[in-house]
Amino acid sequence: MDYRKINLSPSQLLILIFFVSILIGTGLLMLPFATNEPIHFIDALFTATSAMTVTGLAVVDTGSVYTLFGQCVIVSLIQLGGLGIMSFAVLIYMALGKKIGLKDRILIQQSLNQTSIGGVIYLVRNLFIFSLAIEGIAMLFLALRWVPDLGWGKGLFYSFFHSISAFNNAGMALWPDNLMGFVGDPIVNIVISLLFITGGLGFTVLIELWREKSYKKMSLHSRLMIVGTFVINIVSMLLIFTLEYSNPNTLGGLASLWDKLWASYFQAVSPRTAGFNSLDIASLDESTIFLMLLLMFVGAGSASTGGGIKLTTFLVIVLAVITYLRGKKEVVVGRKSIDYEIVFRSLAISSVALAFIFVAVFLLNITEKEPFLPLLFEVISAFGTVGLSMGVTAKLTIMGKLIIIFMMFLGKLGPLTLVMSLAKQDNTKIRYPSENILTG
Amino acid sequence: MDYRKINLSPSQLLILIFFVSILIGTGLLMLPFATNEPIHFIDALFTATSAMTVTGLAVVDTGSVYTLFGQCVIVSLIQLGGLGIMSFAVLIYMALGKKIGLKDRILIQQSLNQTSIGGVIYLVRNLFIFSLAIEGIAMLFLALRWVPDLGWGKGLFYSFFHSISAFNNAGMALWPDNLMGFVGDPIVNIVISLLFITGGLGFTVLIELWREKSYKKMSLHSRLMIVGTFVINIVSMLLIFTLEYSNPNTLGGLASLWDKLWASYFQAVSPRTAGFNSLDIASLDESTIFLMLLLMFVGAGSASTGGGIKLTTFLVIVLAVITYLRGKKEVVVGRKSIDYEIVFRSLAISSVALAFIFVAVFLLNITEKEPFLPLLFEVISAFGTVGLSMGVTAKLTIMGKLIIIFMMFLGKLGPLTLVMSLAKQDNTKIRYPSENILTG
Ligand SMILES: [K+]
Ligand SMILES: [K+]
Known part of the structure; x- marks a missing residue:
């Protein structure tokens, strides 16, 4: 794997590796013993992309269509895509005792969206130990819940699968209605949500939390993430509880106040990338859909x-x-200032994301016969690698599936990685006089 | 009108004057002889706001519900709101020979979104002569078309009304189906679209064009506007022609290729604020709606x-x-550089606009029973002071109408004017150390 011989930028290489992994996954899922019924190439490709990008959108029912082998392929792709394919490469290098070159480090850096190159190796090792430990503990808790119901074999495998699916924010479940059967179950709600919230904070935040620094000494990034996550989750939970309280197909249909609160909590924290659902998404009020x-x-x-x-x-x-x-x-925030450079970067990320979403929704409205809102929902779900759906995934045309596959790819790699790997970097240094423009 | 005695910022005063004008307009439209049937206060308020903000959304049919007097009130509000209520104030000052103070100028400056104070008075005078001349010439052309059909009285009034409605980008028409009756009519298509494209370029661009500078000597702003308008109109026309060609309820139902081309052209140039329609908006394909x-x-x-x-x-x-x-x-664009300040301003305008649109759509989905897309369309149409509708305007609840009224107000005044007039300006000068944040 000496990619210094290949004339590719780190971003291009990252894209290539993702692409190849998805193709290998697709091939494995096409094997006769991967599925209980023959599936179309596009559906295998869709499933592999959905797993590798930890999205969780499903064109076929994962639990019944795929065999144990197929499900193992899927869970492997999830772990591979979730923990960052590049960190695997680092581990292989480390295991073989080779020293890691600058170009490799930049690659990992991009895979993890890390800013300083120095801490990457340290980060990756800690990340691995930490992730596997969390997944293992969570699996034990889930087994307590599921082994009594499903028996040892199935119960342990289900705990294993959903623990990995949750920590990596894949949101894939082996039940056709996802986690709707556990809408008021405290163990499933707590374990699954803690897993994906932890995975969703980002490894640098987790490592800072692990080192038990005091909150004030933590980096601005970590403080923003912790406070931001807390506030956005609380506000979303209150909104969903209020909006759905009297909806007979969602909260209104639940027996107890506890079930309603669990469901509000779970559906509030899940859309920011996890994508599990304990309520029927298509039955939600359009105001809730819009919030999501x-x-x-x-x-x-x-x-x-x-x-x-x-x-x-x-x-x-x-x-x-x-x-x-x-x-x-x-x-200025938290007694620190933020550079214009970062503001520009954020503007670029959001704008490029919106532009891709716009074009994808536009194209889907041409290729599909489904109504507007479910298509918009599907595109943004794919971009956010969320995996929630209003129920159109399986009904998509081949063109529609390809568009969603592209959006999952884009969402996982990040719009900037993808665009900047294609854009020519211009290093001309001519300066021009500045001129005012009327705006707004 | 000595508002130096009132302790209001220019933005706040501008908002107040708009607000008062709308209330006066509402009062006039509530008079018994303004309508052929009694109308509800909220509908009069809606009509006055729609006219004053040159939006053109209609809760009742302007041509049949309002009398000649009511229609004259409406067209006066359009002219008042379109040419900028503040420029009237300047003219009054000029007529009375009083000199214009700095605070007044800032007010006009904001009303016209002008950046340099110096040229405002000159701009306003030229703007008036130019606008009235264009409206007069257009009225003559329209009269050639409509007097033979409608007779002298009605023909001239209709020419007068639609000329003002078009130049001010109001998009209000006296026919219940707007301009659908003239879908293939060259005179109506050309005159109306030239009026609103001219009005939509902005007065500074018009004045530069008028002075017959060569294109290369024009300001960056004007060059961006001219090229941008041209490109966006051509692309939109091609897209609409392609998307609607086989739609039996729109282009597909038209007899000749010429009619199809006229309709594509007209519906391509109209959504960027004019809001006239020669096709039925609700029948458009959802991809076209999304483009709009x-x-x-x-x-x-x-x-x-x-x-x-x-x-x-x-x-x-x-x-x-x-x-x-x-x-x-x-x-850098056109051999000029653009300051970060302007980029920040543009980011602020777009973000604040998106935030208001988001909240408005969210609330409408709670208050209304209509589907999602028509409500989204209505909100953005109101914000862009466009006036196109998928047909839900008249069906809105009172809360819904109030939300749309607010969005028209916001769209006309500009999100920044509204927000900055309420936000406290903070002039503390403490500097903080800068720190990196991971984004994307
Ligand atoms: K997911
Ligand atoms: K308009």
């Missing part, structure tokens, strides 16, 4: 197992806009 | 009779993103 569109677009943390533009990108834009509105020049 | 959402959001030019975030705001963001993607620091 925003949550899915924003997504989880940088260097996390999740997708979307990322919570910090969203917060940087909000802070920059507030700064402008208050007539100040410097974007 | 973008066009309506972008809107016309700064210092124009139109709304939206403005074409230059959109272009600045596109240019800034391209600059970032190409790895350059300086935003």
